[in-house]
Amino acid sequence: MTVGTPPLLVIDDVVTEYRTATRVVRALDGASLTAGRGETVGIVGESGSGKSTLGLLTGRLLPSGTRCPRGRVLVDGESVLDLPPDRLARLRRERLAFVPQDPIGALDPTLRIGRQLRLALRDTPADLAALLEQVRIRDPEHVLRLYPHQISGGMAQRVAVAMAMARKPALLIADEPTAALDSQVREEVLRLLFTLAAENGTTVLWLSHDLGGVARWCARIAVMYGGRVVEDGTTAEVLSAPQHPYTGALLAADPARAKGGTRLLTIGGTPPVLSDDPQGCVFAPRCDSAGEDCPAVRPAPRTVAGRTVLCHHPGGTPETVPARKESAR
Numbered sequence: 417m418t419v420g421t422p423p424l425l426v427i428d429d430v431v432t433e434y435r436t437a438t439r440v441v442r443a444l445d446g447a448s449l450t451a452g453r454g455e456t457v458g459i460v461g462e463s464g465s466g467k468s469t470l471g472l473l474t475g476r477l478l479p480s481g482t483r484c485p486r487g488r489v490l491v492d493g494e495s496v497l498d499l500p501p502d503r504l505a506r507l508r509r510e511r512l513a514f515v516p517q518d519p520i521g522a523l524d525p526t527l528r529i530g531r532q533l534r535l536a537l538r539d540t541p542a543d544l545a546a547l548l549e550q551v552r553i554r555d556p557e558h559v560l561r562l563y564p565h566q567i568s569g570g571m572a573q574r575v576a577v578a579m580a581m582a583r584k585p586a587l588l589i590a591d592e593p594t595a596a597l598d599s600q601v602r603e604e605v606l607r608l609l610f611t612l613a614a615e616n617g618t619t620v621l622w623l624s625h626d627l628g629g630v631a632r633w634c635a636r637i638a639v640m641y642g643g644r645v646v647e648d649g650t651t652a653e654v655l656s657a658p659q660h661p662y663t664g665a666l667l668a669a670d671p672a673r674a675k676g677g678t679r680l681l682t683i684g685g686t687p688p689v690l691s692d693d694p695q696g697c698v699f700a701p702r703c704d705s706a707g708e709d710c711p712a713v714r715p716a717p718r719t720v721a722g723r724t725v726l727c728h729h730p731g732g733t734p735e736t737v738p739a740r741k742e743s744a745r
């Protein structure tokens with residue numbers, strides 16, 4: 417981020433709670449993140465760590481009944497959680513875009529691709545064929561006449577990228593947009609997405625399980641655990657020398673990083689499902705670096721090795737040992 421330029425996105429100490437008939441699930445527990453204009457940020461963490469909730473929160477797109485009792489979200493200086501409906505709609509239309517996990521499911525099965533694009537971009541004059549050409553769709557006139565079930569997952573994801581980028585959004589939230597694609601198509605879609613974002617100066621939050629992809633495409637990485645960002649720094653530094661024991665464990669458990677002949681490591685225990693204020697560090701029960709203070713005292717953000725870390729014993733200091741690892745079966 418350029419010094420002196422206000423960040424495009426500020427998520428500050430947000431608590432978010434889903435309410436079901438039987439329980440409260442606290443999906444974000446004091447999550448904080450900032451992103452500058454044009455920055456590319458990969459948000460990683462195990463299932464349930466709060467990535468999708470953070471993405472939806474950014475556009476105030478959480479299901480009705482979801483509560484945010486604490487914190488604030490600013491997009492381009494506008495307080496998303498406080499905006500009246502008309503200004504929220506304008507913010508979403510003019511400055512935000514989302515690429516969903518399941519593009520075919522997100523498209524209306526009863527409408528041709530061309531009609532859907534026209535509806536989605538009704539305020540934006542756009543040459544639809546040129547838009548599809550931009551995402552390397554050959555014979556775009558033909559594709560515009562097709563229904564969603566007539567196109568492949570990779571094609572649908574390109575259409576979703578074209579739709580999202582047509583308005584040159586300030587902020588793009590991509591929630592695992594390539595999870596269902598094979599590796600070659602996945603890389604092509606990511607290349608398109610990040611190339612268009614760079615051309616337009618769009619900030620990207622990529623919610624991902626793909627650490628290798630984040631390493632290739634994102635300048636920054638934010639690691640989530642238990643509804644908080646527990647480590648946040650430049651991707652190269654975080655991946656080469658993780659400071660939070662959870663980041664270290666996540667990297668050790670990544671099949672793509674396992675060296676030939678070595679056993680894949682998994683993180684023992686299960687991630688927490690919170691319902692109210694937890695005591696201490698919620699990773700402590702799974703962490704061999706934990707000291708006496710960890711289950712008792714909630715870690716505050718601190719700067720370690722040039723990044724923000726929420727841990728009492730970061731970076732394998734002498735009194736710590738690596739996070740608990742168990743060999744995978």
Ligand SMILES: Nc1ncnc2c1ncn2[C@@H]1O[C@H](COP(=O)(O)OP(=O)(O)OP(=O)(O)O)[C@@H](O)[C@H]1O
Nearest residue numbers: 434441443462463464465466467468469470479689
């Ligand atoms: N609509 C909902 N109602 C109730 N609980 C929910 C809802 N959506 C998410 N949760 C819960 O909130 C927590 C955070 O979920 P979230 O989907 O944000 O995590 P995630 O990191 O995106 O997971 P994944 O990688 O599997 O998409 C989880 O415990 C999840 O079960």
